[in-house]
Amino acid sequence: MSAASSSARGRRGFLGCSLLASPALLLIVLLLALPLVQMVDASFRREDFGILLPGFTLDNYRLILGSGEYFELFYKTGATALAVTALCAALGYPVALMIAWSPPRNKAFLYFLVTAPLLINTVVRSYGWLLMLGNRGVVNSMLMSVGVTDAPIPLSGNTLGLIIGATQVFLPFMILSLTASLETIDRRLLESAGILGATRARAFFDVTFPLSAPGLIGGSVLVFSLMLGAIITPLMLGGTAIRYLSVAIYTDAMVLFNLPRATALSAVLLAVVIAAYALQRRFIRSYKERS
Amino acid sequence: MHRPSLAVRISAYLVFAFMLVPLAVIVLFSFSDRSYFVFPPQGFSLKWYVRAWEGGQFLMPAVRSFVVAILATAVASALAIAAALAMRRLRGYRIANVLEFVFLTPLIIPHLILGIALLHYFNPPRLIDTFAGLLMAHIILIFPFLFRTILTSVHDLNPQLEEASETLGASPWTTFRRVVLPALLPGVFAGGVLAFIVSFDQFTVSLLITQRDQITLPVAIYKYLYDVNDPVAAAVSTALVVVGFSITLAVQRFGMKAAPSA
Numbered sequence: 001m002s003a004a005s006s007s008a009r010g011r012r013g014f015l016g017c018s019l020l021a022s023p024a025l026l027l028i029v030l031l032l033a034l035p036l037v038q039m040v041d042a043s044f045r046r047e048d049f050g051i052l053l054p055g056f057t058l059d060n061y062r063l064i065l066g067s068g069e070y071f072e073l074f075y076k077t078g079a080t081a082l083a084v085t086a087l088c089a090a091l092g093y094p095v096a097l098m099i100a101w102s103p104p105r106n107k108a109f110l111y112f113l114v115t116a117p118l119l120i121n122t123v124v125r126s127y128g129w130l131l132m133l134g135n136r137g138v139v140n141s142m143l144m145s146v147g148v149t150d151a152p153i154p155l156s157g158n159t160l161g162l163i164i165g166a167t168q169v170f171l172p173f174m175i176l177s178l179t180a181s182l183e184t185i186d187r188r189l190l191e192s193a194g195i196l197g198a199t200r201a202r203a204f205f206d207v208t209f210p211l212s213a214p215g216l217i218g219g220s221v222l223v224f225s226l227m228l229g230a231i232i233t234p235l236m237l238g239g240t241a242i243r244y245l246s247v248a249i250y251t252d253a254m255v256l257f258n259l260p261r262a263t264a265l266s267a268v269l270l271a272v273v274i275a276a277y278a279l280q281r282r283f284i285r286s287y288k289e290r291s
Numbered sequence: 292m293h294r295p296s297l298a299v300r301i302s303a304y305l306v307f308a309f310m311l312v313p314l315a316v317i318v319l320f321s322f323s324d325r326s327y328f329v330f331p332p333q334g335f336s337l338k339w340y341v342r343a344w345e346g347g348q349f350l351m352p353a354v355r356s357f358v359v360a361i362l363a364t365a366v367a368s369a370l371a372i373a374a375a376l377a378m379r380r381l382r383g384y385r386i387a388n389v390l391e392f393v394f395l396t397p398l399i400i401p402h403l404i405l406g407i408a409l410l411h412y413f414n415p416p417r418l419i420d421t422f423a424g425l426l427m428a429h430i431i432l433i434f435p436f437l438f439r440t441i442l443t444s445v446h447d448l449n450p451q452l453e454e455a456s457e458t459l460g461a462s463p464w465t466t467f468r469r470v471v472l473p474a475l476l477p478g479v480f481a482g483g484v485l486a487f488i489v490s491f492d493q494f495t496v497s498l499l500i501t502q503r504d505q506i507t508l509p510v511a512i513y514k515y516l517y518d519v520n521d522p523v524a525a526a527v528s529t530a531l532v533v534v535g536f537s538i539t540l541a542v543q544r545f546g547m548k549a550a551p552s553a
């Protein structure tokens with residue numbers, strides 16, 4: 001049956017196939033591949049008052065990869081993104097555990113609470129944190145009325161505000177990834193652990209945590225790479241004064257019109273993100289082979 | 292039955308509060324009668340909603356966001372259906388894996404980088420701050436979401452139905468229209484809802500390739516916050532919060548899991 005159908009299909013074969021696939025391929029080539037190639041090309045050029053000059057230079061990369069100033073930028077960016085990822089994991093675990101082990105009735109509502117913020121624009125969610133963390137914001141008003149502090153604590157316009165806001169923005173991705181992994185765990189394993197005398201904490205660290213590793217790794221890579229490419233929350237809660245890679249790219253491209261440096265920084269960022277995905281794929285594959 | 296412990300449940304509720312309180316604060320602020328933020332909120336007024344509607348800074352961008360999302364979803368669906376059908380014919384060949392990877396690459400590229408690339412690419416043909424440029428950018432952004440869902444439906448298609456249709460003398464076009472397309476519709480619909488949401492929410496690329504004439508709603512809110520920053524932005528944001536919650540509810544009602552993995 002299937003042999004007959006595949007030979008019937010073979011007659012219309014290759015031509016039909018390329019006709020069907022070519023519009024989408026054209027889309028990818030024209031609006032993704034070519035723009036990216038031109039971007040990398042621009043990163044090897046010099047500019048003069050915002051205009052690209054012909055020729056080839058490694059100066060942009062030499063500046064970015066060789067100077068202490070840019071080392072500090074990469075270091076701070078990496079540390080900030082790692083902090084957000086770690087916070088998302090720490091805050092995401094209890095929620096994921098609760099969703100995974102809830103009866104189906106409650107599960108739908110809990111899923112709703114996690115996914116609804118995802119459908120609200122990041123500009124709006126970051127704006128909420130601006131109102132929370134500003135000098136006259138909710139947190140400072142409460143702290144001052146209780147008497148913890150006399151003057152407002154600077155919570156926004158710096159890296160701290162960025163980390164708090166971004167954690168809320170990316171938390172749903174971590175929760176969904178962890179929940180998907182936790183739901184595959186056979187709960188009888190945990191009951192056995194309990195019967196054998198393991199405390200809840202022991203059962204978590206010996207059974208639940210190792211078995212949810214793929215979800216944790218997947219969620220962490222997702223949050224980390226989304227955070228590296230994020231621009232809204234860094235601009236709104238960090239401001240242009242903070243040292244953050246995406247803000248530096250934005251400033252170079254839109255304020256200073258230094259396209260070569262903006263594109264060189266983008267190329268570095270792209271390389272890091274692709275490396276993170278490749279590492280994750282390799283890890284997931286080796287994890288599947290072991291178990 | 293293994294249930295989460297009390298400590299886990301309390302921490303989970305605290306995290307839910309962490310996620311939802313900032314949204315509640317926006318809603319409260321939008322009904323305030325002062326133009327600046329104070330906590331606890333004082334007074335009640337609907338004037339910011341009236342101003343948001345009458346001011347006009349948000350109406351055109353909102354309409355534009357909606358139209359771009361609809362058009363981009365329609366074009367990308369057509370391309371994704373064709374591509375997914377091609378993938379079925381190539382099933383089992385090595386090139387199928389390569390093609391599938393190529394079609395999904397827009398998911399891996401961070402929006403900031405695609406935005407910078409398009410900013411440079413769109414400049415010579417004067418596509419910056421045009422509707423055409425905006426639409427093209429949104430099509431490439433949402434294509435993989437449609438392709439992924441439609442590909443699943445295509446693999447579930449029963450080839451015997453098509454053979455029956457051909458045996459009965461139907462032309463390939465009739466077979467596509469009467470047999471293949473109806474079978475794919477649920478997948479197209481599910482992917483279309485997701486693609487519409489992704490396009491409507493898209494900020495980064497829209498910010499980079501528009502300036503003033505063709506800004507979308509999220510960009511308009513962002514620019515307003517920088518220029519004026521009064522509760523008008525909160526009123527518009529509240530409208531978006533309501534829309535977001537309603538769509539989530541509707542999607543859950545219809546039994547699909549919103550699976551955003553951008």
